[in-house]
Amino acid sequence: MITRRKFLIGSGVVGGGLVLAMVLKKDPPLPGLRQDSFAPNAYLQITPENQVVFHYDKAEMGQGVITGLTTLIAEELDVHPSKIITEAAGVHPDYGAPVVGQITGGSMSIKDSWQHIREAGASARAMLVQAAANQWAVDISQISSSDGSLLNQITGERLSYGDLADHAAQLEVPESTSLKDPYAFQYIGKFDQRLDARIKVNGKADYGMDVDLPGMKIAMVRRCPHFGGHAVSFDAGIARAIPGVIDVLAISNGVAVLADSYWQASKAVKALDIVWDKGPLAGLTSEKILANQRAALRDGKIKELHSTGDVAAAQKNELLEAEYVLPFLHHSTMEPQNTTVLIDDGKAEVWSPTQAPDMVQSAVHMASGIPKNNITVNSMLMGGGFGRRAMTDFAHEAGEVAAAYPGTPVKLVWSREDDMQHDYYRPSSIHRFQGSLNNKKQLNSWSHTMVSSSVITSFANSLIAGVLPSATPNGMVKSMGRGLSSLVKKMAPIMEEGTHIPYVCENVAVSRAVYDPGIPTGFWRSVGNSFNGFVTESFMDEMAHAAGRDPVEFRLSHMQDFPRDKKVLELVAEKSAWAESAAHQGVAVHPSFGSFVAMVAEVSVEGTSFTVDKVTVALDCGRVVNPDIVVMQIESGIIYGLSAALKPSLQIKDGAVAQSNFHDLPVLRMHEAPEIEVHLVDSDIDPTGVGEVGVPPIAPAVANALFVATGQRLRELPLKLG
Amino acid sequence: MSENTTSISFTLNQQAQQVEVSPDTPLLWVIRENLKLTGTKFGCGIAQCGACTVLLNGKAIRSCVTPVTAAQGQELTTIEGLNDEHPLQQAWVDLNVPQCGYCQSGQIMSAVSLLNDNPKPSEVEIKNTMAGNICRCGCYQRIYKAIALVADSDEDQA
Numbered sequence: 106m107i108t109r110r111k112f113l114i115g116s117g118v119v120g121g122g123l124v125l126a127m128v129l130k131k132d133p134p135l136p137g138l139r140q141d142s143f144a145p146n147a148y149l150q151i152t153p154e155n156q157v158v159f160h161y162d163k164a165e166m167g168q169g170v171i172t173g174l175t176t177l178i179a180e181e182l183d184v185h186p187s188k189i190i191t192e193a194a195g196v197h198p199d200y201g202a203p204v205v206g207q208i209t210g211g212s213m214s215i216k217d218s219w220q221h222i223r224e225a226g227a228s229a230r231a232m233l234v235q236a237a238a239n240q241w242a243v244d245i246s247q248i249s250s251s252d253g254s255l256l257n258q259i260t261g262e263r264l265s266y267g268d269l270a271d272h273a274a275q276l277e278v279p280e281s282t283s284l285k286d287p288y289a290f291q292y293i294g295k296f297d298q299r300l301d302a303r304i305k306v307n308g309k310a311d312y313g314m315d316v317d318l319p320g321m322k323i324a325m326v327r328r329c330p331h332f333g334g335h336a337v338s339f340d341a342g343i344a345r346a347i348p349g350v351i352d353v354l355a356i357s358n359g360v361a362v363l364a365d366s367y368w369q370a371s372k373a374v375k376a377l378d379i380v381w382d383k384g385p386l387a388g389l390t391s392e393k394i395l396a397n398q399r400a401a402l403r404d405g406k407i408k409e410l411h412s413t414g415d416v417a418a419a420q421k422n423e424l425l426e427a428e429y430v431l432p433f434l435h436h437s438t439m440e441p442q443n444t445t446v447l448i449d450d451g452k453a454e455v456w457s458p459t460q461a462p463d464m465v466q467s468a469v470h471m472a473s474g475i476p477k478n479n480i481t482v483n484s485m486l487m488g489g490g491f492g493r494r495a496m497t498d499f500a501h502e503a504g505e506v507a508a509a510y511p512g513t514p515v516k517l518v519w520s521r522e523d524d525m526q527h528d529y530y531r532p533s534s535i536h537r538f539q540g541s542l543n544n545k546k547q548l549n550s551w552s553h554t555m556v557s558s559s560v561i562t563s564f565a566n567s568l569i570a571g572v573l574p575s576a577t578p579n580g581m582v583k584s585m586g587r588g589l590s591s592l593v594k595k596m597a598p599i600m601e602e603g604t605h606i607p608y609v610c611e612n613v614a615v616s617r618a619v620y621d622p623g624i625p626t627g628f629w630r631s632v633g634n635s636f637n638g639f640v641t642e643s644f645m646d647e648m649a650h651a652a653g654r655d656p657v658e659f660r661l662s663h664m665q666d667f668p669r670d671k672k673v674l675e676l677v678a679e680k681s682a683w684a685e686s687a688a689h690q691g692v693a694v695h696p697s698f699g700s701f702v703a704m705v706a707e708v709s710v711e712g713t714s715f716t717v718d719k720v721t722v723a724l725d726c727g728r729v730v731n732p733d734i735v736v737m738q739i740e741s742g743i744i745y746g747l748s749a750a751l752k753p754s755l756q757i758k759d760g761a762v763a764q765s766n767f768h769d770l771p772v773l774r775m776h777e778a779p780e781i782e783v784h785l786v787d788s789d790i791d792p793t794g795v796g797e798v799g800v801p802p803i804a805p806a807v808a809n810a811l812f813v814a815t816g817q818r819l820r821e822l823p824l825k826l827g
Numbered sequence: 828m829s830e831n832t833t834s835i836s837f838t839l840n841q842q843a844q845q846v847e848v849s850p851d852t853p854l855l856w857v858i859r860e861n862l863k864l865t866g867t868k869f870g871c872g873i874a875q876c877g878a879c880t881v882l883l884n885g886k887a888i889r890s891c892v893t894p895v896t897a898a899q900g901q902e903l904t905t906i907e908g909l910n911d912e913h914p915l916q917q918a919w920v921d922l923n924v925p926q927c928g929y930c931q932s933g934q935i936m937s938a939v940s941l942l943n944d945n946p947k948p949s950e951v952e953i954k955n956t957m958a959g960n961i962c963r964c965g966c967y968q969r970i971y972k973a974i975a976l977v978a979d980s981d982e983d984q985a
């Protein structure tokens with residue numbers, strides 16, 4: 106144990122303390138290992154040339170994870186974050202977590218890495234100190250570290266970490282070491298730049314779309330526009346005649362074209378003449394889906410998710426009832442989906458912008474038959490993820506085409522149209538609420554019943570099979586192996602995420618009926634919270650108004666058991682000058698991913714149009730690693746959520762998506778974006794999620810503000826004034 | 828099948844370039860695939876998102892819908908041509924503008940064009956011009972502030 110480090114036993118300081126060794130497994134070999142380096146664990150390598158290399162095992166999609174994780178390791182290693190060389194980790198058992206593997210999602214990167222990435226830094230530093238102590242023949246207590254070098258406090262000699270790399274590599278990884286006390290943090294909570302900012306303003310950042318290899322060809326795919334449908338036959342005559350077109354081939358997801366360039370490939374896929382079997386969803390529309398959801402609510406099998414008290418008895422009081430309707434949502438990452446695969450000599454190399462490199466490995470394995478341990482995955486920067494890139498359909502397609510052209514690197518690229526029409530959408534849903542007040546005008550009962558499809562089906566399929574065509578029959582999920590069923594169990598509560606209201610109420614019942622129209626669905630930033638946040642916080646507002654009470658005061662009076670929610674609500678009320686402001690304000694509180702968020706939105710209305718002028722936010726996400734990146738993520742979540750709340754929604758017609766690009770499925774633009782002001786609660790509790798938590802409260806905050814401004818209660822997204 | 832190509836010459840980031848491509852090829856793909864400058868991005872292909880914005884004789888254009896023939900004899904500038912020296916790029920870093928970063932080349936080129944035309948734009952002018960560039964990460968407030976910062980500073984505009 107490193108005694109120099111202060112170790113406050115029982116001090117109540119969370120995050121400090123004794124930790125166990127993490128030792129790099131030798132087999133299989135670590136991808137990207139520099140042979141002559143000191144590599145005490147899978148995260149860190151220090152070369153004799155004094156390069157400090159950090160392999161980050163979470164995917165950077167804009168949320169700032171490179172900077173955040175590097176800050177954690179920098180803190181314990183005592184090297185300034187900007188001096189560390191960062192590389193995306195490959196696929197290796199030392200990374201990730203059991204069952205879910207190396208996926209980045211659930212706003213968990215900092216939370217999950219908080220302990221072990223710091224441990225990785227601390228144990229490396231301990232070994233460097235030991236190496237120096239041996240070399241100088243002094244006790245480790247005579248050695249101090251600062252920014253990548255060690256100082257012999259007796260002689261004043263100094264050695265860089267690189268000088269000690271060879272020696273440290275001979276030492277055993279210590280069984281335990283201790284972490285810094287938070288009071289000594291130099292970077293955590295303080296460093297507030299982004300390590301990836303410069304390359305993202307000078308064009309040097311390499312995204313999946315930017316992969317360029319000698320002899321590389323471009324592949325594009327025409328997929329059946331109708332979910333679950335397939336190509337019966339096709340005539341490739343015209344497509345093949347387009348200059349630069351190399352081949353046209355049927356793959357499991359449609360018909361692929363391989364060409365020299367994107368432009369040629371895009372002309373050729375459009376020129377394909379394909380006879381489609383529209384499949385089982387032919388004729389399906391958004392209206393029919395809604396009608397079926399209503400029928401399921403009325404007649405379907407309703408399963409209770411959670412409850413307390415006796416709602417039925419409590420509902421003898423006067424009831425407030427409401428129905429909410431939410432649409433399917435597309436992700437529209439700024440970078441359309443793509444993946445490059447080179448298959449050669451029984452091996453595959455993959456370049457993919459992915460949230461799940463190990464699942465990409467499986468997908469390419471399934472597509473090509475190449476054993477997984479012969480598949481190298483290079484995780485590229487992503488032009489947005491938002492949950493879309495947790496799916497691997499595009500990698501599977503690339504693997505299939507590349508398998509047909511061994512020796513030729515194949516970059517499979519989606520157009521924006523492909524991206525919007527073949528997404529894994531946030532499921533549509535409807536929700537019925539019934540609530541009652543007691544004679545003190547407090548909540549007496551709260552009943553919430555929802556109907557939606559599951560988001561797990563498609564993901565589970567993709568996890569098993571490295572993905573099949575979209576809308577693979579759901580029965581597949583039932584035949585899954587043990588790992589998968591435990592995953593499904595773990596993820597089953599996803600649709601109820603956000604139904605646990607942060608308010609004391611004696612009688613609560615939350616239940617759900619499943620109706621799956623067969624549209625592929627998936628993780629959409631904040632997942633279940635994205636709809637449950639809207640409906641619970643809208644209905645809570647309805648209850649407040651029904652009680653004739655101020656919406657903030659009403660909420661606060663129910664929060665005695667929810668101190669962190671209460672604190673953010675009080676803070677946002679203060680910062681937004683609630684009740685004093687002349688603006689039309691609406692409030693919403695929604696805890697998610699372990700964090701606590703409250704928002705006040707201000708709107709102005711003219712006739713039936715309105716603008717969202719300002720959003721004030723209070724956030725408690727525990728200890729903050731990079732304060733400005735936390736603020737950025739909240740800003741980002743608000744714009745993402747607002748886009749979905751204000752812009753026309755995706756429509757299903759004939760079992761297909763009716764829109765195709767930003768002209769008919771528009772998203773929020775700068776002139777529509779509100780001013781956003783974020784206030785962070787100081788906390789020494791371990792960090793919790795940030796990437797998604799800004800999404801759920803924005804739609805209800807705006808709807809609640811519109812009610813104040815107009816008296817209209819909007820129970821359907823997108824929000825439209827009548 | 829052999830391709831019906833045309834030879835097109837232009838100046839790109841102050842260097843003379845000549846390409847042999849099919850004349851209907853959008854400039855975007857010539858820049859990205861033929862000339863290997865991948866800082867200019869593909870986002871929509873129909874002039875809706877602005878990710879592909881480059882300067883043609885100093886003015887922002889959407890390169891995804893501009894046929895390469897329009898560049899004949901003209902001067903083009905891409906994000907790489909700013910050489911990391913434009914005050915907007917520094918403002919972008921100072922204010923932590925980029926998240927995923929994918930839209931940012933296009934955002935910056937649109938902003939460069941705006942300031943070329945109008946060194947002191949109003950808030951409405953900034954927002955109306957930048958409305959052509961989508962950012963799915965929602966960096967709008969920071970993009971706005973970065974442009975306003977440069978417009979307000981006394982330093983020269985490139």
Ligand code: FES
Pocket residue numbers: 868869870871872873874875876877878879880889890891892
């Ligand atoms: S790619 Fe050109 S505007 Fe979107």
Ligand code: FES
Pocket residue numbers: 167439488489925926927928929930931961962963964965966
């Ligand atoms: S930074 Fe991601 S789209 Fe703008």
